[in-house]
Amino acid sequence: MKTLGFILQKEFRQILRDKTILAMMFAMPIMQLVILPLAANFEVKNVNVAYVDHDHSSYSKELADKIASSGYFKMLGNSSSYGEALEMIEYGTADLVLEIPSGFERNLVREKYQKVNLSVDAINGTKSSLGSVYLMQVIAEFNRNLDVNIKSPNGKTAVPRAKISVKNINWYNPRAEYKYYMVPGILVLLLTLIGGFITALNIVREKEIGTIEQINVTPIQKWQFILGKLIPFWLIGMIVFTLGLLVMYLVYSISPQGGLLILYTFGAVYLIALLGFGLLISTFADTQLQAMFIAFFFMMIFMLMSGFFTSTDSMPDWAIAVSNLTPVTHFIKVVRLIVLKGAEFAQLKRELVYLALFAIALNGFAIWNYRKTT
Amino acid sequence: MENKAISCKNLTKQFGDFKAVDRVTFDVEQGEIFGFLGANGAGKTTAMRILCGLSFPTSGEATVAGFDVYKQQEQIKKNIGYMSQKFSLYDNLTILENIVFYGGVYGVSRVDIKIRSDELISTLGLEKEAKKLVGELPLGWKQKLAFSVAIFHRPKIVFLDEPTGGVDPVTRRQFWDMIYQAAESGITVFVTTHYMDEAEYCDRISVMVDGRVEALDSPTNLKNKFQTDTMDNVFYQLARGAKRADS
Incomplete structure (x- = not known):
């Protein structure tokens, strides 16, 4: 000792x-x-979105506002063409391109169906995958709240369809x-x-x-x-x-x-x-x-x-x-x-x-x- | 055999096919200054490490201070002091702190450490430097201090592995004065060296060549035997036949 x-x-x-x-x-x-x-920090904030709007309708503007106000995205203004937006990805200024085709609003109302194009820069894996998931959630939300989905086709205001909404609570780390x-x-x-x-x-x-x-x-x-x-x-x-x-x-x-x-x-x-x-x-x-x-x-x-x-x-x-x-x-x-x-x-x-x-x-x-x- | 400080019989250390130490037999008397000579690579350090309990022999027998080198290494360690060619004090401790540490681990009481270290520091004339870091001392002083620390706990035997390497002739002379004093106080000194003038200071010397002890006697007898008047020539005649490359 x-x-x-x-x-x-x-x-x-x-x-x-x-x-x-x-x-x-x-x-x-x-x-x-x-x-x-x-x-x-793994939280994804400030995902840069190049928004290519070929429709210039009230719906497409509403979607853009919705994305911008979600808090995760930075809108880089309207690009006139998809090519121009892709260039922004090449230079690294944009992480995502969201392209809204012309006839977006018309098709949604008449056909109740419309495709949009989402292109992702996958070099930064976390940012791009989480960013696109967030963006898709925003679009889904937008889709649910569209007038065409709430109002009945004959013009009368119908009872909104039952929706299941999931509410998250983060336990232990609220x-x-x-x-x-x-x-x-x-x-x-x-x-x-x-x-x-x-x-x-x-x-x-x-x-x-x-x-x-x-x-x-x-x-x-x-x-x-x-x-x-x-x-x-x-x-x-x-x-x-x-x-x-x-x-x-x-x-x-x-x-x-x-x-x-x-x-x-x-x-x-x-x-x-x-x-x-x-x-x-x-x-x-x-x-x-x-x-x-x-x-x-x-x-x-x-x-x-x-x-x-x-x-x-x-x-x-x-x-x-x-x-x-x-x-x-x-x-x-x-x-x-x-x-x-x-x-x-x-x-x-x-x-x-x-x-x-x-x-x-x-x-x-x-x-x-x-x-x-x- | 009990009265011998060190006793070896056919001591062998083998690394694979290589016999670093090959059937070495010798005795060292108590109180003797025993010089352990040999060219580089002759097996001196290996043999010394076995005797200090740092290394197991492959075969043969040996006792140090009456304890067996196979089974009683820890008892051997209590009874010996050791100073290696690699400098062995802590550079980032002061002189006093080094003395306290090494004295303490050999079981010297704090009171005795105090008394002996005061004495030692005044003998060495290091009063002003006692609180200096060892790393700041010149090499010659470090060597003298390392030797003093190695015999601080008054061991029966002290092993010195090329203790005067790299120091000037005056310091070497002073170092040997210290060795003589230690021997007079009854400590057996086992020393390896490359300096043939130092070999002359020993009571008896052995010369190792290729792992074997080729000669063992007093310096005077060895010179007579090889019909020459310097130890240099004795060593040269013995080591000339060595097959092992200088390493």
């Missing part, structure tokens, strides 16, 4: 002395939490704001970076300088060395987690719906798992460059597979299996459930078991793979 005290004293002295790393450890999370959620989804995710990512990268680099650095050999020739026991590395970074991770929660509250006014105690319990276990992961990398890598690349490789998988960007439910089965094998997936899920939904401990027991298993497996493997004598 005494030995561990000396090791911890040394580790804290070194960490506190390196002002650059220290600043990065605290400034990076705060900056990222403040900036990223504002920029990384205004469907992206930040509520994004901010807890970024918080998790930050913990992951600190836990995974910094421990790995720290230990590999001792290998590079050669001090690890000096450590290996002392009577320091394996568990003492490893705890000496884990405890300081665990503490730093918890401080960063706390800072993150503060930023979340102060900047985004998001306060966890669930208890802080279970949030911290999960945070603590998750950090142990991640530190074990960093430790494991350090037992394989001989240089900081190698450690960086290995860590980066896994971080990419973690980021893309964890449900941070895209919902894991819509992944193919094999991807869901992979996703479940990363601790990040479980922690992101838990944090969102606790922060947004106020989930209780009883509902999350399974996730805690998963995270604990990760912690035990990763650390166990790392300790097994760390050799004082080769």
Whole structure:
């Protein structure tokens, strides 16, 4: 125990002395939490629509107004021809072309049928697909409210046909704001970076300088060395987690719906798992460059597979299996459930078991793979 | 065998087909300054790593301070000090902090650390630098400090792997004065070096060629045996036959 005290004293002295790393450890999370959620936004706004109106009727104008007032679109004025509008797509000024053929109003009234042409720039996938879906909803709405559909053909005002209207309510995130989804995710990512990268680099650095050999020739026991590395970074991770929660509250006014105690319990276990992961990398890598690349490789998988960007439910089965094998997936899920939904401990027991298993497996493997004598 | 500081019998370390250390047999007496010579790649460092408990031998027997190198490595580590050719103190800790850390992990109490470090710093004349980072010290001072730290916990044996590499002759001389003092206080010194003048300072030396110990005696006896008056020539005659490329 005494030995561990000396090791911890040394580790804290070194960490506190390196002002650059220290600043990065605290400034990076705060900056990222403040900036990223504002920029990384999946909401589609400002879809630029080139409106080609060959009909110039009251119906076509009404539709244009309706699109413009929906709040998602920016009308780029009337283009005189489809070709001209396509040019705007080529130059990137327009995202969608909506072409209204001549006879639009006449056909709707007489034939009760009319086609319109919608062309989409599919390079920006999210914007174009969501944009066209929104636009089609607006057109459908317009269609429902048309006079011809409400009035009976003989001129008498008839009882409007029964309509089923679906009203959406977004539970747990009433205004469907992206930040509520994004901010807890970024918080998790930050913990992951600190836990995974910094421990790995720290230990590999001792290998590079050669001090690890000096450590290996002392009577320091394996568990003492490893705890000496884990405890300081665990503490730093918890401080960063706390800072993150503060930023979340102060900047985004998001306060966890669930208890802080279970949030911290999960945070603590998750950090142990991640530190074990960093430790494991350090037992394989001989240089900081190698450690960086290995860590980066896994971080990419973690980021893309964890449900941070895209919902894991819509992944193919094999991807869901992979996703479940990363601790990040479980922690992101838990944090969102606790922060947004106020989930209780009883509902999350399974996730805690998963995270604990990760912690035990990763650390166990790392300790097994760390050799004082080769 | 119990009275020997180090005892090796047919000690072998094999990497695949390559015998880095090939059936090495020798004893080191307590309190002796034992020079461990050999060309680059002769297997000195490998042998030393086995004796320090950093590496498992492939076959043969060895004890260090009476402990077995297969099973009792952790006991060995408690009883030895080690200073490697790679510089082994923490550059981003001060002199005092390095002393406290290494003293502490060898089980020296905080009180004793305080007493001994004060003593050490005044002996080395580093009063003004004690709170400076080790990274800011000149190489010669770093080496002397690393040696002092390696014997701070009063080990039975200290292993020095090319301790004077890259330092000037005056500092080397001072370094050897420190080695003599350590030996006088009863610490067995096991040292590798490439400097033949340093070999002359040793009580006994062994010369390794291609993984084997080719000669082992006092410097005087070796010079007589090879009928020459310098250790340089002794070493040259032995190492000339080496097949392993300089690495």
